[in-house]
Amino acid sequence: MTEDNTIFIGGKPFMNYVTGVVMQFTTKNADEVNVKARGKFISRAVDVAEVSSKRFLDGTVEVKDIRINSEEFENKEGKTVRVSTIEITLGRK
Amino acid sequence: MTEDNTIFIGGKPFMNYVTGVVMQFTTKNADEVNVKARGKFISRAVDVAEVSSKRFLDGTVEVKDIRINSEEFENKEGKTVRVSTIEITLGRK
Numbered sequence: 700m701t702e703d704n705t706i707f708i709g710g711k712p713f714m715n716y717v718t719g720v721v722m723q724f725t726t727k728n729a730d731e732v733n734v735k736a737r738g739k740f741i742s743r744a745v746d747v748a749e750v751s752s753k754r755f756l757d758g759t760v761e762v763k764d765i766r767i768n769s770e771e772f773e774n775k776e777g778k779t780v781r782v783s784t785i786e787i788t789l790g791r792k
Numbered sequence: 793m794t795e796d797n798t799i800f801i802g803g804k805p806f807m808n809y810v811t812g813v814v815m816q817f818t819t820k821n822a823d824e825v826n827v828k829a830r831g832k833f834i835s836r837a838v839d840v841a842e843v844s845s846k847r848f849l850d851g852t853v854e855v856k857d858i859r860i861n862s863e864e865f866e867n868k869e870g871k872t873v874r875v876s877t878i879e880i881t882l883g884r885k
Binding site: 738739740741742745746748749750753762765766767768769781783785787 | 831832833834835838839841842843846855858859860861862874876878880
């Protein structure tokens with residue numbers, strides 16, 4: 700799968716992301732779409748995956764895999780900060 | 793697995809939940825612990841699972857399974873509201 704099929708969840712309007720996922724499956728005919736998020740946007744990524752697969756693509760798309768992980772980075776003060784990540788793979792049934 | 797091994801994530805201090813998970817594995821000798829959350833607490837559930845398994849129980853406990861789902865309920869105005877849920881199963885390696 701190429702990175703083109705990945706949707707990164709952030710602070711844009713919720714339906715932008717849902718539409719992005721749905722269009723990957725419909726107009727771009729993707730077999731799989733990855734929904735990724737970090738930190739506080741993880742809850743939103745789950746919402747996007749649930750609404751896309753159950754409300755808009757019900758019967759044709761389902762959750763195939765969910766992975767969680769941690770990333771570490773240095774903040775402005777030079778302190779190491781840990782942040783959780785999620786990656787939800789949606790695919791055709 | 794009994795419901796005793798389930799930790800529901802809410803608005804209490806973060807380390808309360810991490811301690812809860814760690815104690816299930818250590819003092820209660822559980823084989824599996826379920827971390828559950830709804831809505832905005834989903835991000836926190838992922839944090840609890842990551843910090844418990846990677847910082848406190850590294851090498852002995854790992855993420856075994858992650859399930860997401862939707863629940864519907866009626867709010868005070870009688871409107872049907874959808875909320876996402878997550879269930880993360882941590883288990884001994």
